[in-house]
Amino acid sequence: MIQKIQSLWPEIVLFATACVVMVVGISPSVAVRRSCGVIAGLGLALAGLVAIDWPGPASSVVWPALAPYVKVLVAGVGVLLLLVLAGLPDREYEAAVAHGQRYDPIRANRAEFYAFFLFSIMGVMLVSGAEDLIWLFLALELTSLPTYIMVAISSSRNRSLEAGVKYFFLGALGAALFLYGFALLYGATGSTNLETIRQVIAQQRLGSEAVNGVALAGALLAVIGVGFKIAAVPMHFYTADVYQGAASPVTAFLAFVPKTAGFVALILLLTTIGWGYGPSGQSLPEPIRTVLWVIAAMTMTVGNVLAVVQSSVKRVLAYSSIAHSGYMLVGLVAGPGPAGAPFARNGIAAILFYLLCYGVMNLGAFAVMASLERRSRSGATEEADSIDDLRGLCTTRPMLGWIMVVSAVGLLGMPPLLGFFGKLPLFTSGIGAGEIPLVVVLGINSAIAAYYYLRLAALALLEDPDVTPVGGGLSENAPPGRKFAGFICAAAVIGLSALAWPLINLADGAAKYEPRLTPGSAVSAREAPIVPSADALTEPRAASGRP
Amino acid sequence: MSAILAQADYPALMSAPTLFHYLVVSAFMFGLGLVGFLTRRNLIIMFLCTELMFQAAGLALVAFSRFHLNHTGETFVIFVLTVAAAEAAMALALVVLLFRRKETLDAERWEEMRG
Numbered sequence: 001m002i003q004k005i006q007s008l009w010p011e012i013v014l015f016a017t018a019c020v021v022m023v024v025g026i027s028p029s030v031a032v033r034r035s036c037g038v039i040a041g042l043g044l045a046l047a048g049l050v051a052i053d054w055p056g057p058a059s060s061v062v063w064p065a066l067a068p069y070v071k072v073l074v075a076g077v078g079v080l081l082l083l084v085l086a087g088l089p090d091r092e093y094e095a096a097v098a099h100g101q102r103y104d105p106i107r108a109n110r111a112e113f114y115a116f117f118l119f120s121i122m123g124v125m126l127v128s129g130a131e132d133l134i135w136l137f138l139a140l141e142l143t144s145l146p147t148y149i150m151v152a153i154s155s156s157r158n159r160s161l162e163a164g165v166k167y168f169f170l171g172a173l174g175a176a177l178f179l180y181g182f183a184l185l186y187g188a189t190g191s192t193n194l195e196t197i198r199q200v201i202a203q204q205r206l207g208s209e210a211v212n213g214v215a216l217a218g219a220l221l222a223v224i225g226v227g228f229k230i231a232a233v234p235m236h237f238y239t240a241d242v243y244q245g246a247a248s249p250v251t252a253f254l255a256f257v258p259k260t261a262g263f264v265a266l267i268l269l270l271t272t273i274g275w276g277y278g279p280s281g282q283s284l285p286e287p288i289r290t291v292l293w294v295i296a297a298m299t300m301t302v303g304n305v306l307a308v309v310q311s312s313v314k315r316v317l318a319y320s321s322i323a324h325s326g327y328m329l330v331g332l333v334a335g336p337g338p339a340g341a342p343f344a345r346n347g348i349a350a351i352l353f354y355l356l357c358y359g360v361m362n363l364g365a366f367a368v369m370a371s372l373e374r375r376s377r378s379g380a381t382e383e384a385d386s387i388d389d390l391r392g393l394c395t396t397r398p399m400l401g402w403i404m405v406v407s408a409v410g411l412l413g414m415p416p417l418l419g420f421f422g423k424l425p426l427f428t429s430g431i432g433a434g435e436i437p438l439v440v441v442l443g444i445n446s447a448i449a450a451y452y453y454l455r456l457a458a459l460a461l462l463e464d465p466d467v468t469p470v471g472g473g474l475s476e477n478a479p480p481g482r483k484f485a486g487f488i489c490a491a492a493v494i495g496l497s498a499l500a501w502p503l504i505n506l507a508d509g510a511a512k513y514e515p516r517l518t519p520g521s522a523v524s525a526r527e528a529p530i531v532p533s534a535d536a537l538t539e540p541r542a543a544s545g546r547p
Numbered sequence: 548m549s550a551i552l553a554q555a556d557y558p559a560l561m562s563a564p565t566l567f568h569y570l571v572v573s574a575f576m577f578g579l580g581l582v583g584f585l586t587r588r589n590l591i592i593m594f595l596c597t598e599l600m601f602q603a604a605g606l607a608l609v610a611f612s613r614f615h616l617n618h619t620g621e622t623f624v625i626f627v628l629t630v631a632a633a634e635a636a637m638a639l640a641l642v643v644l645l646f647r648r649k650e651t652l653d654a655e656r657w658e659e660m661r662g
Contacts, residue, residue: 141633162645
């Protein structure tokens with residue numbers, strides 16, 4: 001118990017910071033209000049540092065080192081996200097206040113915005129340390145609920161509100177789906193503890209050689225429901241509209257934070273079923289494997305094909321975000337492989353490493369879009385979003401242009417850059433698991449993706465700047481933190497590829513899979529929950545007791 | 548008439564509600580919510596449909612909890628109710644904001660973004 005609380009120090013730090021931010025952010029003094037973002041950043045950095053100093057895993061966990069890796073990852077990328085987000089909330093309102101309007105805390109959004117940002121990151125951290133279905137459910141909801149509000153208040157346009165409503169409604173649908181899945185998992189095993197569920201499912205299998213149907217249905221519903229968070233295919237419809245409607249910095253946030261939570265939750269959920277089936281004894285049970293296979297193939301294909309026809313940069317990046325989820329699902333299908341498998345075979349390690357790569361590369365591209373503004377004919381500023389806005393960016397604004405080029409080529413997976421080192425393990429783990437057709441689909445999709453990523457890069461690098469832009473020209477009034485964050489991301493895309501091996505070792509360590517079947521310790525024969533089989537469903541428990 | 552019915556023998560399946568009955572009701576509620584969400588266009592009705600799905604899961608949890616004779620499922624339901632309340636507050640806030648901007652709750656009328 002004490003150990004569990006000790007492992008929650010990063011979350012406790014974030015919670016305290018969020019409380020402080022909520023009070024400081026509504027201060028009548030501008031200088032005090034402005035310190036909100038700095039306080040949030042310091043809290044986040046402190047949480048990351050605390051997470052590195054991990055007190056050691058609890059005894060009954062299958063992934064002993066998963067939580068600290070994820071916590072440090074989201075804290076690190078979170079600081080960069082905060083740099084991009086800084087200056088976004090209340091921009092118009094603060095300008096009005098500077099012109100003499102009386103400051104009214106009720107109308108300001110700054111405090112909530114930063115606090116919700118911290119709460120959402122706290123949700124991801126809690127997901128990574130989840131040991132129980134109830135915990136996992138609450139943590140996933142804590143990740144998502146603040147993001148709905150962040151989208152809705154990210155700008156004063158109708159579009160943001162529409163995006164927020166769309167995001168909320170589909171999010172509620174996804175939550176209902178995975179909640180029903182959790183209920184079935186509990187019904188099939190009689191426990192909400194993930195480790196106990198795993199043991200019970202493994203023991204049931206010893207008797208009958210088949211997975212309990214109720215548990216399978218529960219896991220499938222849970223996978224589809226959590227698929228909303230990662231924008232996987234049946235639940236991907238919201239992505240393009242929400243990503244376009246939200247302000248660019250918030251879109252960058254949506255593309256990384258809920259996705260990380262979703263993948264970590266999927267890893268934890270599928271662990272309860274286990275990668276111990278199939279001819280090689282290293283894949284998921286056939287129904288789940290088939291569904292995941294189809295979801296992975298559909299997700300990358302839909303994402304890449306639709307990204308090709310978009311004319312808005314944010315929509316291109318939204319569909320590419322769907323496609324990247326599809327790539328990472330390959331790692332989930334491949335699974336962690338046999339005990340002590342090398343990194344190249346471990347699909348879970350590949351996912352964890354790719355999350356880092358994707359977070360950095362994607363943030364670079366969004367930082368560029370967040371730094372650019374377009375003055376429309378009516379005089380109002382709006383975000384640069386058209387793909388033509390990138391034309392000749394390397395000539396007119398070399399720094400932003402080159403950040404865009406590096407990020408786009410990195411997302412494409414060009415060899416010397418970080419994206420290549422991220423994608424390679426996904427390929428090798430798929431091949432190692434014998435999923436050759438899926439790896440072929442992955443390869444074809446990477447080729448399709450080259451079209452639109454190279455278009456983004458070539459527009460910025462090779463084309464001449466647009467001399468007579470539609471409406472007004474581009475301006476760059478956005479807070480300087482965005483450019484700085486973009487610069488760090490671009491530097492990381494180049495620099496981290498040199499450091500790829502140490503990082504890969506970290507991800508490999510985080511994905512150390514230690515499944516143990518300990519009959520008699522976690523689930524003693526006397527306490528073994530009774531499992532509802534088909535004929536037991538119609539009879540009360542007393543009549544169907546297991547020997 | 549009703550007195551005669553009350554004294555008649557019910558079929559064996561109906562004599563006492565079992566786990567099966569609860570699960571059927573729960574699955575029906577869940578399906579109803581899902582179909583309603585996908586076919587209705589009024590935002591409030593759509594939200595009520597997701598609530599229906601949440602409560603379907605809650606019913607299944609309570610039934611399973613009784614079946615396994617432990618309290619874990621019931622504990623889970625308390626948390627589900629809390630989250631559902633938070634979502635309801637958020638949904639109403641968003642819907643009120645939407646209604647102030649465009650005097651309609653029809654999801655079809657909110658189609659500013661296409662692609």
